[in-house]
Amino acid sequence: MTMKILAIIPAHNEENNIGAVIERLRRDAGGVDVLVVDDCSKDRTREVARHHGARVISLAVNLGIGGAVQTGFKYAVMKGYDVAVQVDADGQHDPTQIRELTRAIEGGSADVVIGSRYLQDRGYKTPVARRAGMLVFSWLTSVICRRKITDTTSGFRALNREVLSFFAEQYPVDFPDSEALIILHRKGFRIVEIPVTMCARSDGTSSIGLVKSFYYPYRSFLGILAALLRRER
């Protein structure tokens, strides 16, 4: 039995990237359905995505990447997909690796598969300060989850049906990084990492600015703390 796989692309003002990303997914990902969640873009993201043959869901208000991705999870649950893979709209994720991500889920040995940039050194460059911060959080997450996690901020993740149903109901939409993984671990889901190679950004710059680089660590600590204090439901 083949699995129904959905690629979820959260997109906010990505008209220059989205077309190529969709084309590559259709060509290289081996028959996955493509859903673009248009997060209230002001440009022609919606039209471009539709033109390239993707299913498009448009949000009336800007919810941010977490809220957009969660909309994709809800769609996947509604349409009965077995696996959903989150893919960035900027073209950094290599579609040929989607099958590698979903393999562990198809084999039944994992509920969540993270495409890690740091599990193997494959030449992905991160600014030193950001890398240091990431190391702190992956260490913290690894300790809490009692399992080595090298890339908590990776946006390249595959989730199975159970995780999708869970995240459709509750998802830490503001900063869905370490917090999401810890919540999953506490729910008893099995998290597996596999190494991935990143492509260069085709257009635009990273969404993380100066203010966010201070706010992010603070907010993440708070999120992890809240996740730990929350009682199992």
Next chain:
Amino acid sequence: MIPFRAKMIAVLVAVMIFVFILHMVRRKKLKEEYSVLWVLLSAFLILLASWSGLLVGLTRLIGAQSSNSVIFFFGFVFVFLMLLSFTIRLSKAADENKEMAQRMALLEGELEDLKEGVRAGGGTTAPE
């Protein structure tokens, strides 16, 4: 003792605030749910203005030096509670807003599918 005129003005203002809040609730400009703290506050203000023994007693009760600081203390506590309750309600509203936007987007997608199905097949069943 507080001069009679000052006391009268204080009572008058307190009563005006009370009436104004009730008026807003009556005209549905302020939901009953949100008016609870405000009604309590204005009722307490009337009491405080008309009965000077209350403040003196309160000051003695918590052992404060001056009744001014007692007013400031309770004022701050009230403002703090009010702000906190706003933040809680705001969080709830933001969450509901998110759910609503997501559901609307999904329904819109479904609607487009249905329309296309009708246009393509002339039938009324959803394409699948």
